[in-house]
Protein backbone atom coordinates (compact mmCIF):
# COMPACT_ATOMS: atom_id res chain seq x y z
CA UNK A 1 0.00 0.00 0.00
CA UNK A 2 1.01 3.60 -0.51
CA UNK A 3 0.32 6.62 1.66
CA UNK A 4 0.04 10.36 1.86
CA UNK A 5 2.64 11.63 4.33
CA UNK A 6 2.03 15.10 5.77
CA UNK A 7 4.49 17.31 7.62
CA UNK A 8 3.97 20.88 8.82
CA UNK A 9 6.79 23.25 9.73
CA UNK A 10 5.44 25.02 12.80
CA UNK A 11 7.64 28.01 13.52
CA UNK A 12 5.55 31.15 14.14
CA UNK A 13 7.68 34.26 13.52
CA UNK A 14 10.94 32.36 14.23
CA UNK A 15 10.91 30.97 10.69
CA UNK A 16 10.58 34.32 8.95
CA UNK A 17 12.05 37.01 11.26
CA UNK A 18 14.98 37.55 8.89
CA UNK A 19 12.85 37.97 5.76
CA UNK A 20 9.65 39.71 6.91
CA UNK A 21 8.72 42.28 9.50
CA UNK A 22 5.85 41.81 11.95
CA UNK A 23 4.18 44.73 10.15
CA UNK A 24 4.10 42.99 6.77
CA UNK A 25 3.75 39.32 7.74
CA UNK A 26 2.42 39.37 11.33
CA UNK A 27 -1.12 38.93 10.00
CA UNK A 28 -0.14 35.53 8.62
CA UNK A 29 1.42 34.51 11.93
CA UNK A 30 -1.72 35.48 13.88
CA UNK A 31 -3.85 33.84 11.18
CA UNK A 32 -1.88 30.60 11.58
CA UNK A 33 -3.10 30.45 15.19
CA UNK A 34 -6.67 30.41 13.86
CA UNK A 35 -5.81 27.98 11.06
CA UNK A 36 -4.15 25.33 13.28
CA UNK A 37 -7.35 24.28 15.17
CA UNK A 38 -9.22 24.18 11.85
CA UNK A 39 -6.48 22.06 10.21
CA UNK A 40 -6.66 19.71 13.21
CA UNK A 41 -10.45 19.46 12.82
CA UNK A 42 -9.99 18.41 9.20
CA UNK A 43 -7.31 15.90 10.19
CA UNK A 44 -9.74 14.36 12.70
CA UNK A 45 -12.62 14.34 10.24
CA UNK A 46 -10.56 12.48 7.61
CA UNK A 47 -8.44 10.42 10.04
CA UNK A 48 -5.19 12.03 8.93
CA UNK A 49 -1.79 11.41 10.51
CA UNK A 50 0.68 14.33 10.38
CA UNK A 51 4.08 15.35 11.70
CA UNK A 52 4.31 18.79 13.30
CA UNK A 53 7.98 19.80 12.99
CA UNK A 54 8.14 22.47 15.69
CA UNK A 55 10.85 25.08 16.27
CA UNK A 56 12.15 24.45 19.81
CA UNK A 57 11.74 28.09 20.85
CA UNK A 58 7.98 27.86 20.19
CA UNK A 59 7.79 25.42 23.15
CA UNK A 60 9.21 28.01 25.62
CA UNK A 61 6.68 29.28 28.16
CA UNK A 62 8.25 32.67 28.79
CA UNK A 63 11.24 34.86 28.03
CA UNK A 64 13.18 33.64 31.05
CA UNK A 65 13.00 30.04 29.82
CA UNK A 66 13.79 31.16 26.27
CA UNK A 67 16.89 33.11 27.32
CA UNK A 68 18.12 30.21 29.47
CA UNK A 69 17.77 27.80 26.55
CA UNK A 70 19.57 30.22 24.21
CA UNK A 71 22.52 30.80 26.57
CA UNK A 72 24.67 28.11 24.94
CA UNK A 73 23.36 28.74 21.42
CA UNK A 74 25.51 31.43 19.84
CA UNK A 75 25.59 30.53 16.16
CA UNK A 76 28.21 32.54 14.26
CA UNK A 77 26.45 32.86 10.90
CA UNK A 78 28.35 35.18 8.56
CA UNK A 79 24.98 36.73 7.84
CA UNK A 80 24.10 37.77 11.39
CA UNK A 81 20.46 38.53 10.58
CA UNK A 82 19.84 34.77 10.41
CA UNK A 83 20.47 34.36 14.13
CA UNK A 84 17.39 33.96 16.37
CA UNK A 85 19.15 36.17 18.93
CA UNK A 86 18.88 39.10 16.51
CA UNK A 87 15.11 38.82 16.93
CA UNK A 88 14.99 38.88 20.74
CA UNK A 89 14.36 42.63 20.87
CA UNK A 90 10.79 42.11 19.66
CA UNK A 91 9.99 39.07 21.82
CA UNK A 92 7.52 39.66 24.65
CA UNK A 93 7.16 38.20 28.13
CA UNK A 94 5.04 35.11 27.43
CA UNK A 95 2.35 33.70 25.13
CA UNK A 96 -0.37 35.97 26.51
CA UNK A 97 1.80 38.98 25.81
CA UNK A 98 3.27 37.84 22.49
CA UNK A 99 1.37 35.64 20.05
CA UNK A 100 4.13 35.83 17.45
CA UNK A 101 6.82 33.87 19.29
CA UNK A 102 5.24 31.55 21.88
CA UNK A 103 3.03 28.59 21.00
CA UNK A 104 2.68 26.31 24.00
CA UNK A 105 -1.13 26.37 23.98
CA UNK A 106 -1.13 25.35 20.30
CA UNK A 107 1.30 22.50 20.95
CA UNK A 108 -1.07 21.22 23.66
CA UNK A 109 -3.92 21.42 21.19
CA UNK A 110 -1.96 19.38 18.61
CA UNK A 111 -1.13 16.73 21.21
CA UNK A 112 -4.82 16.33 22.07
CA UNK A 113 -5.59 15.14 18.54
CA UNK A 114 -4.93 11.46 17.74
CA UNK A 115 -2.17 10.47 15.33
CA UNK A 116 -0.32 13.79 15.40
CA UNK A 117 3.45 13.40 15.76
CA UNK A 118 5.58 16.04 17.46
CA UNK A 119 8.74 16.42 15.36
CA UNK A 120 11.48 19.02 15.31
CA UNK A 121 12.30 21.96 13.04
CA UNK A 122 15.51 22.36 15.13
CA UNK A 123 15.62 24.48 18.29
CA UNK A 124 16.61 27.84 16.81
CA UNK A 125 15.43 27.40 13.19
CA UNK A 126 19.02 26.41 12.45
CA UNK A 127 20.46 26.84 8.94
CA UNK A 128 22.73 23.86 8.29
CA UNK A 129 24.26 25.11 5.01
CA UNK A 130 24.87 28.76 5.87
CA UNK A 131 28.42 30.09 6.13
CA UNK A 132 29.90 30.55 9.58
CA UNK A 133 28.06 27.79 11.48
CA UNK A 134 29.78 24.45 12.06
CA UNK A 135 28.83 20.98 13.26
CA UNK A 136 29.62 21.80 16.92
CA UNK A 137 27.01 24.58 16.85
CA UNK A 138 24.46 22.25 15.31
CA UNK A 139 25.17 19.69 18.02
CA UNK A 140 24.31 22.25 20.71
CA UNK A 141 21.05 22.99 18.93
CA UNK A 142 20.25 19.26 18.82
CA UNK A 143 21.03 19.00 22.53
CA UNK A 144 18.50 21.79 23.20
CA UNK A 145 15.89 19.80 21.22
CA UNK A 146 16.60 16.70 23.32
CA UNK A 147 16.29 18.79 26.51
CA UNK A 148 12.66 19.52 25.60
CA UNK A 149 11.96 15.84 26.42
CA UNK A 150 9.44 15.48 23.62
CA UNK A 151 10.82 12.13 22.35
CA UNK A 152 11.43 13.61 18.91
CA UNK A 153 12.52 11.25 16.12
CA UNK A 154 11.61 13.22 12.95
CA UNK A 155 13.45 16.32 11.79
CA UNK A 156 12.74 18.93 9.16
CA UNK A 157 15.73 21.09 8.26
CA UNK A 158 14.88 24.83 8.15
CA UNK A 159 14.79 26.17 4.57
CA UNK A 160 15.28 22.50 3.62
CA UNK A 161 19.02 23.00 4.11
CA UNK A 162 19.90 19.33 4.44
CA UNK A 163 23.55 18.94 5.45
CA UNK A 164 24.52 15.32 4.77
CA UNK A 165 27.55 15.64 7.05
CA UNK A 166 25.22 16.28 10.00
CA UNK A 167 22.99 13.22 9.58
CA UNK A 168 25.20 10.87 11.60
CA UNK A 169 25.05 13.30 14.50
CA UNK A 170 21.25 13.47 14.18
CA UNK A 171 21.21 9.69 14.56
CA UNK A 172 23.23 9.96 17.79
CA UNK A 173 20.57 12.29 19.18
CA UNK A 174 17.70 9.93 18.44
CA UNK A 175 16.57 11.33 15.09
CA UNK A 176 15.60 8.48 12.77
CA UNK A 177 14.19 10.38 9.77
CA UNK A 178 14.31 13.74 7.99
CA UNK A 179 12.46 15.32 5.09
CA UNK A 180 14.71 15.54 2.04
CA UNK A 181 14.14 17.57 -1.11
CA UNK A 182 12.50 16.65 -4.41
CA UNK A 183 14.84 15.01 -6.87
CA UNK A 184 14.93 17.82 -9.45
CA UNK A 185 17.34 20.66 -10.14
CA UNK A 186 14.58 23.25 -9.69
CA UNK A 187 14.13 22.18 -6.04
CA UNK A 188 16.70 21.76 -3.28
CA UNK A 189 17.74 23.67 -0.19
CA UNK A 190 16.70 27.32 -0.04
CA UNK A 191 19.87 29.39 -0.17
CA UNK A 192 19.31 32.96 -1.29
CA UNK A 193 22.16 33.17 -3.81
CA UNK A 194 21.15 29.90 -5.49
CA UNK A 195 17.48 30.80 -5.83
CA UNK A 196 17.63 32.02 -9.43
CA UNK A 197 14.69 33.58 -11.27
CA UNK A 198 14.45 30.67 -13.70
CA UNK A 199 14.21 28.18 -10.83
CA UNK A 200 11.54 30.30 -9.15
CA UNK A 201 9.44 30.53 -12.32
CA UNK A 202 9.70 26.80 -13.02
CA UNK A 203 8.81 25.95 -9.41
CA UNK A 204 5.78 28.22 -9.59
CA UNK A 205 4.63 26.71 -12.90
CA UNK A 206 5.23 23.20 -11.53
CA UNK A 207 2.37 23.78 -9.07
CA UNK A 208 -0.08 23.93 -11.95
CA UNK A 209 1.38 21.78 -14.72
CA UNK A 210 3.58 18.73 -14.54
CA UNK A 211 7.11 20.01 -15.16
CA UNK A 212 9.26 18.06 -12.73
CA UNK A 213 7.23 14.85 -12.28
CA UNK A 214 5.14 13.51 -9.40
CA UNK A 215 7.92 12.88 -6.85
CA UNK A 216 6.16 9.90 -5.30
CA UNK A 217 8.35 6.95 -4.42
CA UNK A 218 8.45 3.33 -3.31
CA UNK A 219 9.51 2.26 0.18
CA UNK A 220 12.45 0.23 -1.12
CA UNK A 221 13.85 3.21 -3.06
CA UNK A 222 14.44 5.58 -0.13
CA UNK A 223 17.87 6.35 1.31
CA UNK A 224 18.17 4.93 4.81
CA UNK A 225 21.76 5.70 5.82
CA UNK A 226 22.57 7.01 8.30
CA UNK A 227 18.91 7.95 8.84
CA UNK A 228 15.82 7.61 6.66
CA UNK A 229 15.19 10.27 4.05
CA UNK A 230 11.45 10.81 3.53
CA UNK A 231 11.66 13.25 0.61
CA UNK A 232 9.17 16.00 -0.04
CA UNK A 233 6.86 15.47 -2.99
CA UNK A 234 5.24 18.90 -2.94
CA UNK A 235 5.07 22.12 -0.98
CA UNK A 236 1.39 23.02 -0.60
CA UNK A 237 1.44 26.50 -2.04
CA UNK A 238 -1.02 28.89 -0.38
CA UNK A 239 -4.07 30.25 -2.19
CA UNK A 240 -3.22 33.24 -4.35
CA UNK A 241 -5.90 35.74 -5.25
CA UNK A 242 -3.91 36.84 -8.30
CA UNK A 243 -3.68 33.27 -9.62
CA UNK A 244 -7.14 32.16 -8.46
CA UNK A 245 -8.14 31.25 -12.00
CA UNK A 246 -5.51 28.49 -11.84
CA UNK A 247 -6.68 26.96 -8.55
CA UNK A 248 -8.41 24.02 -10.31
CA UNK A 249 -5.15 23.16 -12.06
CA UNK A 250 -3.25 23.32 -8.77
CA UNK A 251 -5.73 20.89 -7.19
CA UNK A 252 -5.71 18.59 -10.22
CA UNK A 253 -1.92 18.46 -10.16
CA UNK A 254 -1.89 17.20 -6.55
CA UNK A 255 -4.83 14.83 -7.03
CA UNK A 256 -3.19 13.23 -10.08
CA UNK A 257 0.04 12.69 -8.13
CA UNK A 258 -1.92 11.13 -5.26
CA UNK A 259 -3.79 8.81 -7.62
CA UNK A 260 -0.53 7.74 -9.23
CA UNK A 261 0.96 7.07 -5.77
CA UNK A 262 -2.12 5.08 -4.65
CA UNK A 263 -2.22 2.94 -7.79
CA UNK A 264 1.48 2.11 -7.60
CA UNK A 265 1.87 1.63 -3.81
CA UNK A 266 3.99 4.75 -3.54
CA UNK A 267 4.42 7.51 -0.95
CA UNK A 268 3.60 11.17 -1.51
CA UNK A 269 4.89 13.70 1.01
CA UNK A 270 3.03 16.99 1.23
CA UNK A 271 4.20 19.81 3.48
CA UNK A 272 3.53 23.43 4.34
CA UNK A 273 3.74 25.97 7.16
CA UNK A 274 0.63 26.82 9.21
CA UNK A 275 1.41 30.50 8.45
CA UNK A 276 0.86 29.76 4.74
CA UNK A 277 -2.79 29.27 5.75
CA UNK A 278 -2.73 32.46 7.87
CA UNK A 279 -4.20 34.57 5.06
CA UNK A 280 -7.21 33.45 2.98
CA UNK A 281 -7.82 30.87 5.72
CA UNK A 282 -11.15 29.63 4.33
CA UNK A 283 -9.82 29.21 0.78
CA UNK A 284 -6.76 27.31 2.01
CA UNK A 285 -8.85 25.04 4.25
CA UNK A 286 -11.31 24.33 1.42
CA UNK A 287 -8.38 23.38 -0.80
CA UNK A 288 -6.94 21.09 1.87
CA UNK A 289 -10.34 19.45 2.35
CA UNK A 290 -10.57 18.74 -1.38
CA UNK A 291 -7.21 16.94 -1.13
CA UNK A 292 -8.31 14.97 1.93
CA UNK A 293 -11.60 13.97 0.26
CA UNK A 294 -9.58 12.59 -2.63
CA UNK A 295 -7.33 10.70 -0.20
CA UNK A 296 -10.47 9.23 1.37
CA UNK A 297 -11.61 8.01 -2.04
CA UNK A 298 -8.15 6.51 -2.66
CA UNK A 299 -8.27 4.83 0.76
CA UNK A 300 -11.44 2.99 -0.23
CA UNK A 301 -10.35 2.18 -3.76
CA UNK A 302 -6.65 1.31 -3.33
CA UNK A 303 -6.18 0.96 0.44
CA UNK A 304 -4.13 4.19 0.31
CA UNK A 305 -3.06 5.26 3.82
CA UNK A 306 -2.35 8.38 5.83
CA UNK A 307 1.07 8.54 7.48
CA UNK A 308 3.14 10.87 9.59
CA UNK A 309 6.91 10.57 9.29
CA UNK A 310 7.24 8.17 12.21
CA UNK A 311 4.66 5.83 10.64
CA UNK A 312 6.92 5.65 7.59
CA UNK A 313 9.92 4.73 9.77
CA UNK A 314 7.85 2.09 11.61
CA UNK A 315 6.79 0.58 8.30
CA UNK A 316 10.37 0.57 7.07
CA UNK A 317 11.55 -1.23 10.23
CA UNK A 318 8.72 -3.74 9.92
CA UNK A 319 9.57 -4.46 6.28
CA UNK A 320 13.19 -5.06 7.24
CA UNK A 321 12.16 -7.72 9.76
CA UNK A 322 9.86 -9.63 7.43
Ligand SMILES: [Zn+2]
Pocket residue numbers: 009011015121125158159
Ligand atom coordinates in the same frame (compact mmCIF):
# COMPACT_ATOMS: atom_id res chain seq x y z
ZN1 LIG B 1 11.12 26.85 8.68
